[in-house]
Amino acid sequence: MRHEVRLSGFGGQGIILSAVILGRAAVMYDSKYAVQTQVYGPEARGGASMSQVIIDDNPILFPKVTDPKIYVIMSQEGFEKYGANAPKDAIMLIDTTLVHSRPECPCIEIPATREAKQALGKDIVANIVMLGALVATTHVVSEVALEKAILDSVPKGTGTLNQKAMKLGVELAEGASGK
Amino acid sequence: MSFDEWYRQDRLPHIYCAGCGNGTIINCTLAAVDQMGWKKEETVFVSGIGCSSRAPGYIVTDSLHTTHGRAIAFATGVKMANPDLNVVVFTGDGDLAAIGGNHFIHGCRRNIDLTVVCMNNQIYGMTGGQGSPTTPMGCTSSTTPYGCTEIPFDLCELAIAAGANYVSRWTSYHVKELEKAVKVGLETKGFSFIEAMVQCPTAFGRRNKFKQVADHVEYLRAHSILKAKVDRMTGAGETVPEGLFVVGELAKRNRPYLGAKMVAKTEAKPGEKS
Amino acid sequence: MTRTEFWQGNTACAEGALAAGCNFFGGYPITPSTEVAEHMASELPKRNGVFIQMEDEIASMASIIGASWTGARAMTATSGPGFSLMMENIGFAAMTETPCVVVNVQRGGPSTGQPTMAAQGDMLQARFGSHGDYSIIALCPATVQEMYEMTVKAFNLADTYRVPVFLMADEVVGHMREKIIIPDAVERVPRRELARGTLPFHTGGDLAPGFPQFGRGYSVHVTGLTHDERGYPAATNPKLHAALVQRLVDKIELARDTIADYDIINPDAEDLFIAYGAPVRTVQQVMHDRPKEKIGFLRLRTVWPFPEKALSLFKNAKRVLVPEMNLGQMAREFERHTKVSVISIPKLGGELHTPDELVAVLEAR
Numbered sequence: 175m176r177h178e179v180r181l182s183g184f185g186g187q188g189i190i191l192s193a194v195i196l197g198r199a200a201v202m203y204d205s206k207y208a209v210q211t212q213v214y215g216p217e218a219r220g221g222a223s224m225s226q227v228i229i230d231d232n233p234i235l236f237p238k239v240t241d242p243k244i245y246v247i248m249s250q251e252g253f254e255k256y257g258a259n260a261p262k263d264a265i266m267l268i269d270t271t272l273v274h275s276r277p278e279c280p281c282i283e284i285p286a287t288r289e290a291k292q293a294l295g296k297d298i299v300a301n302i303v304m305l306g307a308l309v310a311t312t313h314v315v316s317e318v319a320l321e322k323a324i325l326d327s328v329p330k331g332t333g334t335l336n337q338k339a340m341k342l343g344v345e346l347a348e349g350a351s352g353k
Numbered sequence: 354m355s356f357d358e359w360y361r362q363d364r365l366p367h368i369y370c371a372g373c374g375n376g377t378i379i380n381c382t383l384a385a386v387d388q389m390g391w392k393k394e395e396t397v398f399v400s401g402i403g404c405s406s407r408a409p410g411y412i413v414t415d416s417l418h419t420t421h422g423r424a425i426a427f428a429t430g431v432k433m434a435n436p437d438l439n440v441v442v443f444t445g446d447g448d449l450a451a452i453g454g455n456h457f458i459h460g461c462r463r464n465i466d467l468t469v470v471c472m473n474n475q476i477y478g479m480t481g482g483q484g485s486p487t488t489p490m491g492c493t494s495s496t497t498p499y500g501c502t503e504i505p506f507d508l509c510e511l512a513i514a515a516g517a518n519y520v521s522r523w524t525s526y527h528v529k530e531l532e533k534a535v536k537v538g539l540e541t542k543g544f545s546f547i548e549a550m551v552q553c554p555t556a557f558g559r560r561n562k563f564k565q566v567a568d569h570v571e572y573l574r575a576h577s578i579l580k581a582k583v584d585r586m587t588g589a590g591e592t593v594p595e596g597l598f599v600v601g602e603l604a605k606r607n608r609p610y611l612g613a614k615m616v617a618k619t620e621a622k623p624g625e626k627s
Numbered sequence: 628m629t630r631t632e633f634w635q636g637n638t639a640c641a642e643g644a645l646a647a648g649c650n651f652f653g654g655y656p657i658t659p660s661t662e663v664a665e666h667m668a669s670e671l672p673k674r675n676g677v678f679i680q681m682e683d684e685i686a687s688m689a690s691i692i693g694a695s696w697t698g699a700r701a702m703t704a705t706s707g708p709g710f711s712l713m714m715e716n717i718g719f720a721a722m723t724e725t726p727c728v729v730v731n732v733q734r735g736g737p738s739t740g741q742p743t744m745a746a747q748g749d750m751l752q753a754r755f756g757s758h759g760d761y762s763i764i765a766l767c768p769a770t771v772q773e774m775y776e777m778t779v780k781a782f783n784l785a786d787t788y789r790v791p792v793f794l795m796a797d798e799v800v801g802h803m804r805e806k807i808i809i810p811d812a813v814e815r816v817p818r819r820e821l822a823r824g825t826l827p828f829h830t831g832g833d834l835a836p837g838f839p840q841f842g843r844g845y846s847v848h849v850t851g852l853t854h855d856e857r858g859y860p861a862a863t864n865p866k867l868h869a870a871l872v873q874r875l876v877d878k879i880e881l882a883r884d885t886i887a888d889y890d891i892i893n894p895d896a897e898d899l900f901i902a903y904g905a906p907v908r909t910v911q912q913v914m915h916d917r918p919k920e921k922i923g924f925l926r927l928r929t930v931w932p933f934p935e936k937a938l939s940l941f942k943n944a945k946r947v948l949v950p951e952m953n954l955g956q957m958a959r960e961f962e963r964h965t966k967v968s969v970i971s972i973p974k975l976g977g978e979l980h981t982p983d984e985l986v987a988v989l990e991a992r
Contacts, residue, residue, distance in 0.1 A: 194633075194804060201633040201806045208633065210804040214659070214743035236912035237803055237905075238979055361848070364859060394844035399693070410848050410860060415841040417696060418850035418860075419689065420719050426686035430693025430701070431841065433677045434651045438697065438842055456689075459682040 175231060177314045178239045181304075182224040182256040183248030183269070185217055188301035192246070193225035195305060195323045196315065200229045202326070203319030209237045222255045229314050244312055246304050247273055248286070267307055267347075269300060282311055284346050290339060299339035302328075306343020307350070317344065356383035359393070361413040368407060372558075372566035374525035374551030378472050379408050379443075381528060381549075385535035386441065396439045399428040401453060404479045404553075405445035405472035422453030425460040428467050432612040441539070442469040446487040447477045450506050454486075461515030464543040466612035470535060471508060471546070474553035482556030493560040508548050513604045518543030520604040524550040524573040527600065534602065543610030550577075550598065630809050636774040636801045637704075640730055640794065641666035643778030644702050646813045649728070650676040651699040653690030655683055655709060658742040659798040660732035663704035684709035688716035691727045695720075696849065698818070698840040700782055704730035707740065710749055710756070717791055718757030719851045721875060724828075724836065726785035726818060728778070730794040732801035733904075733952075735977045744977025745798035747904055747952040753793045754931045760872050762879035764886055765793040765931035769907035771805045776813075777928065783816035784886065788878055789835045795930065797952065799905035799979050821845060826856040834878035880932055887934030889927050891941075896923030898989060899944040901961055903927040905979050906950040912982045913989070922989070930957065935964040946970055948988055950980045 179196065183189045190212050197208035212225035226239040245266040247257040253273050260266055264279040271287035286303040290296060302324060309320045321340060328336045360383075369375050386396065396414045400406035402421035409416035419427045424442050432440045449457050449471050460467065476494055477483040484494040484501050487508065491500045512520045519541040523531040531549055538545030552558060552569035563569035578593065580601030586593050634642070641663045644652075652667040664680070671678040677694070681687040684705055691701035705713065710731045720727055735741030736748045749756075753765045764784050766777045774796060781792040821827060821837035827847040830836045839845035852860040853868045861867050879886070892914070900910045900922065907926050914922050923941050927934070938947075938961065947969045949958040955971030962969045972988050974980050 197804055198633040202631060207806055208804075210633075211799075211802065214802070234805065235908050235915055236979075236982055237799065237805070237908050238981070240981060361846075363857075393846065394842060397841055410850065413846050415696070415839075415846060416848045417693065418848065418852065419692075420715050420851060423685060423689045423716065426681065426689035427693040429679065429681070429686070430651070430653055430690030430695075431697055432693075433653075433679055433690070434694035434699040434701070435697035435842055455682055456686055459686070 176234070177229045177244060177312070178242040179227045179229070179244040179246065179308075179314060180224065180239060180242040180256060181226070181246040182222060182252030183301070184251060185219045185221050185223045187223065187248055188298070189223040189248065190225045191327060192301045192305050193227050195320070195327050196227045196308075197229070198326065199315040199319040199323035203322045204315050206231055206315070207234050209234045211238060222249065222251045224252065224256045244308070244314065245277070246308055248300065248304060250274055265312065267304060267311065269304060271300075282307065282347060282350050284343065284350060286343065286346070289342060289346060293342055294335060294338055296335060299336055302336050302339035303343035303346065306340035307347035308343075310344040310347035356380055356387050359383040359387060359412055359414070361411055364411050367411055369404065370555045372552065372554040373404070374474065374553070374570075375405055375408065375472050377525045377528060378470065378531070378549045378551060379411070381532040382441065382443075382470050382535050383412070384532050385539055388536055389439075389539050391439050395437065396441070397431055398441050398443060399424050399431065400443040401448040403445040403448045403477070404474070405443050406448060408443040422448050422451070423456060424448065425453065425456040425467065425469065429460065429463070429465055432465060432467060436466070436612050436614045439539070440467050442467055444469060444471050446471065446473040446475060446508070447485040450486040450508055450511075458511065458515040461512050461517040461544050461546070464516050464518055464608050464610040466542055466544070466610055468535070468538045468545040469547070471548045472551045473508065473548055474551045474557055475505075476553055476557040478553045478556040482560060494557075509546065509599075509603050512544075512546040516544070516608060517546045517604065518606055518608055518610060519545035521602045522548040522550070522598065522600050524577055524600065525552060526570050526574040527577070530600070537602070537605070541605065542613070543608060629811060632807050632809060633804055634771055634807050635662060635804045636768070636771045636796065637662035637732065638666050639771045639774040639807055640704070640778045640796070640801070641670065642809070643775035644728070644782070645670055645674065646775070647700065647779040647782040648815055649700045649702050649782065650674070651691060651694035651701040652676070652678045652703065653681050653687045653694065653701070654703045654705065655681055655687050657684075657706045657709045659734055659801050660704045660706045660730060662801075663730055663732070684712035685716060688713040688720070688729070692716060692720050692723070692725045695725050695727050696841045700786075702728040702730065704732065706732050706734045706742075707736045707749055708738070710752065714752075714756045718759060718761065720791045721757065721761040721763060722851050723849050724789035724875070725791070726789050726838075727791050728781045728785055728794065729791055730778070730796060733795065733797045735975070741977045743798065745905060745952055745979060746975070746977065747795070747797055748956070750795060750930065750953065750956045753795055760876055762876045763791050763793060763931060764788065764879060764929065765795050766888070766928055767795045767903035767930050768800055768928075769904055770800065771803065771807045773928070774800060775807060775809070779813045783814065786818040787816055787835070788882065789838065790879060795904065797904050798977075827858045828854060829856040830874065834874055834881070883932040883934055884936060886929055886932060887937065888929040889925060889934055889937050891937060892924040892926070893921050894923060894940050895943050896921045896941070897943050897945040898948065899923035899925060899941050899946065900948045900950070900985075901925045901927065901938075902950055903930050903957065904952075906952065909950060909980045909982055909985055913985045916982060933960050933964070938964050948972060948985070950974065950985055952979065
């Protein structure tokens, strides 16, 4: 089964890293195939950042995402540019701290940035909160694989914080109501 | 051993015109190389394009006669890949300062352990006498038929400003001084730049009122002013006459350099992932 | 034990180079190839190798040629504008038979064009970009796995034939991350040293002379001028020039069957795709999605010299469909080698052909 995931937010939130972690989890720890791609703009910070991941049980031939059905949106500009046209049969996880609009498709509301700051004291891990929520909701990769891939990818000394962030995301998703 | 043992005998005769100053500069350089006691198989000559750049072809070591202006970039690859090789670059004013100007300043900036000998004849000799970045104002060339209207480069000042460890200038008249300067350049770690003002009777002298080769060499001698004299005059508040070129050792310093002979590079720097 | 990684194509390229024994990288940063340089900057010093960031791509190309003459396995990586700047010294490498590897992660051109978008617009430049007649080898990877494997192969071909070898990647393959399996060891074909007592540019029957490495007492003179077997300039000798240039071309063109690397699928099909680089992936998707149709596929890994024999194996071919991220550069070459109608499927703009776009052409009979 081919899953196409699109992640978007603003530059500096760790959108690209989230996508890399997701692909890495699939390939390294779930024995699946994955392709991660991203949009490169001239801005290093700010702007709308977007990255996409394909996850499949079989080798991935066409490597570009054409019809994403899973969205992770973490900024208003990201929503407008990369989320607003999501089809009705898609599912979208939204960081409600930063995104005010809502899509036509079912949407899971995760106050990731607020909760990261309040519960963990660091809003920088909001992207990992969203990943936890994504995996709890869609099971595109296993939670075990995600956790390992997170620990591989985050800076030394921040492993525990990021593990907590992922768990927080899982819990928020389990408590969230689909709209 | 003497300098003539460094020549590739089966390549002679050479292409240089009668009266050309380049042979003098090559002799001085090879004499200095010979005094270093270097082995031929450990020495590499690199050059670009032009009369001066034909020199490596006459020398019996490994040599690389490259594209126009790029000799220092090629030499950087040779030296960095095998720092145990002694690398000497022959170049000219057009090759070094026009098309190769960027490589020149970056060679100086990196202070890579090369010795660069520039035969400055103030003209493009091989292609028939076009103006170069060192053609003096007012001088005639085939592309400055009404006299050169651009200000020439001072190559030594450029090398000093860009960071070379050793810089000196002499002329084809100052044979002993030049040989000694090249030797100091070879001994000095880092980028050494030796500029040798040379006569080009065919392309420059003929157009610029030097009827005899000796007239041009005498001009070079007479228009040289020793660095020490300039310093003395400046110190005494006297005005140094214009139109002269300063000769002597213009810079000798010990800045950090690139291309040191085999050192351990294996230790990871702090903070590096292992 | 092999190991699995989730790597970017450019990382895989750099790792492939290291596995092949690359010990010199001279380069200049340029999107979308920069990650290759960054990875080499990080890894080469740990392995006693040399990384140097040169002042421009002209100098980068010069530095790897200089390094190669000392025996180094030398590489640079660039993209369109840098590739253009390298052209003169690429000709020098061809003329002086200097083994070296040039990676071009292609982006949209001409000029500054689309720095972050994919293209395959430098395919003819790779073959013909420097002045004069000469021949080179160009490989095109379509996967991250191939970025690794073909970089290794590029070094081996460069040393075997004493020629610049181009890894003509594109932004799609260079920037995407995917699964890659790293082998324990890779094949390394060593550079054949010149036999003592032999003239440095004297060739035996195989057309490529042995290599007289600097620092080993060969006293070799290397020049970009037309030269005789001693390496001495002989620029006004018409016969010698003709023979030298003919040999530089022949040593590659006559070895095209050996250098060839391609896959053939459904050789009896009437519709035939030919693709290289990222569009290979689109063709594979189309074939996967239409399992009942017999679609022929010539999938090229070696693009230059073009393995023309492979094309003649498709005996029933009625149409040759060529998707390229350019205006039909290789389609023109394929046309020379077949009487069948060659239909170019060009795509500009920086994006890979979608399966639907190929299907539309397939169905438009």
